Amino acid sequence: MAVNLIIPPESEIHSVDGVEIGIAEAGIRKAHHKDLTVFRLAQDSTVAGVFTRNRFRAAPVQVCESHLASGNAIRALVINTGNANAGTGEAGMRVAQETCRAAASLLGLQPEQVLPFSTGVILEPLPLDRLLAALPAAIDNLAAANWLPAAHSIMTTDTQPKVSSRRLQAGGHTVTITGISKGAGMIRPNMATMLGFMATDAAIPAELLADMTRRIADRSFNRITVDGDTSTNDSFIIVATGRSGLSVDSTSSPHYQALFDALAASALELAQKIVRDAEGATKFMTIQVDEAGSAEEALQVAYAVAHSPLVKTAFYASDPNLGRILAAIGYAGVADLDVSGVSLWLGDVLVASRGQRHPDYREEDGQRVMKEAEIPMRIALGRGQVSETVYTCDFSHDYVSINADYRS
């Protein structure tokens, strides 16, 4: 089902020195299902995160933000699937705090050194007893090589695990970056996605890491959408263990840019993998908006096109009914848009220019691009110099089937 989603062979998934991962079956929602994951992070690791802007922020998101703000060194992450612990009020907050307390006790840490993450159904109580009962098994399972099993264990409606791993040489050191993500529906991250975890063995001070994490999210997880539904639990975390020997102290450090680019490339890969494995997706679409007057209006147009059910179903059918794209551009909310400046390309095919069908455009040419699994679309607004790119997928029968049946 997934669109060109590549799972690297195990030999190319590099462990990150200073990170161990353990997995267990808690049976949160379904029995005999690996749904609990624990990360243990080496001393002196720095951790940064960005979280959903949904006003119904789940309890674990609130606890994460509080623990990150407390200044305590984060040393563990606890992730469950099967239940989002969102819309659960004070009781939900207690569940998230008890999870941290129990994990801290088993690992010899303070509760504030643990970050909790939950994903699954909203508005239902999370069975704390099952989670706590499985924690010792997850901790017994801790190992550096568990990235791929972890990518499996954080899946919900995902059909494929999502892993990115790369190495770079910098300052005489081999630096590793490995990460995992999950998510297939309720995807329009607004800070980050539900969920992304990356680690590197470079050393990065906490404040710089926080800044990098925000900027990386803005060009990766914050540029994807499946259905326009921003989740209550979006969380994206970067861990820097420092074990490689490379240390990057500021944006002017000699290897800062190379490290930033490598982290950003991994994050973009993980974000795009969410779109590639989106519920029901058969096509991966890149929507680039050029010549905008501002980033805001470029994104308004890109998201209007990316969210239009009419555009998405037309791409599913490879039906070059491309007036639907112009309609979406027109209602995107750019109040003073002069449509006579608008051009539209599908791949290398110029569909519309000066706000109307280009005289040389032939539907066969549009359809040829639409039949591909990877569809680049470019919209030029004729208003300025700003470009933005958003990644999305088509909208198929299977999206409806999956979401009509998700809980049953």
Next chain:
Amino acid sequence: MAVNLIIPPESEIHSVDGVEIGIAEAGIRKAHHKDLTVFRLAQDSTVAGVFTRNRFRAAPVQVCESHLASGNAIRALVINTGNANAGTGEAGMRVAQETCRAAASLLGLQPEQVLPFSTGVILEPLPLDRLLAALPAAIDNLAAANWLPAAHSIMTTDTQPKVSSRRLQAGGHTVTITGISKGAGMIRPNMATMLGFMATDAAIPAELLADMTRRIADRSFNRITVDGDTSTNDSFIIVATGRSGLSVDSTSSPHYQALFDALAASALELAQKIVRDAEGATKFMTIQVDEAGSAEEALQVAYAVAHSPLVKTAFYASDPNLGRILAAIGYAGVADLDVSGVSLWLGDVLVASRGQRHPDYREEDGQRVMKEAEIPMRIALGRGQVSETVYTCDFSHDYVSINADYRS
């Protein structure tokens, strides 16, 4: 397919004195298909219209606005299906103008006294020759009793004709209000819908009628959504022929309010019929947002819920996965929303209060409401006194099928 859409018996569809309607087969897109409709309006009729705010306004919309602004007495409407004449540039403008010119010539009018309307595929040239060839037949067919055939002839992906007809007694006169609408996809009117035509035989001065039309659109066609896609061709027209003898000159006229309410009720009925016949719809949902701080935020929340593919597919499946509604409320864009003030009812079932699942809520109760064809939902925000209501439908396999195949 349509959800409780009632087609009145012919005996209850009242002609409006001063309005004649003629229909013909132009074969704009498909041969042997009634796709051309002409309205002839009696002398001294007043006409008002509201039109799409999509920046890609179709050529006929632009011509309508220009002719209405010209101050000439509007005496005819020409409506074609099969092609929207949108995204067609200068050539499209000429087609719309030539249509008015030809109709005016046949009817003994000036071109500026004719309003053109088009609906169908965007970004393709409208075959003017076929339209002009069929105009004489449509005019030969002019008759007062043609409202139901006209409701048929303006359909595109609609499965049912949409007619509303009512009478009121005022000032010793029997006043008739009859209207038709069309639309099933690309429906999130932003001024009006694609397309609505109403007529009354009351007399209403042009300026007052324009004001009433705007206010009526804001509580009817501007409160429905199927897929969030605002069309390039939305147009809503009210004609007042004055033939009944009742004259309403200002908002303080004795029968103003009764006439306004009756017109508004007809418009709401026609707007709701579009939702009832929406592409693939199996359920009709009324989303009422109470206790908002402003109309704007009430509508933000109502539309976020109404557009969420996850909410719409859950209702299709009668799956009480109602956390999806809270998630949509949370991402609607009310930046300072305190979720602990939010309550949610499905029918008479209190699902959530204080931002979390209500302790007495049982899924069977939620599901009982979801299994109905008519689903009232109420959201209280706990922020103020403002209420707004939006009407929408669920999201089914058939929506995808219809929109993946629309042109084939």
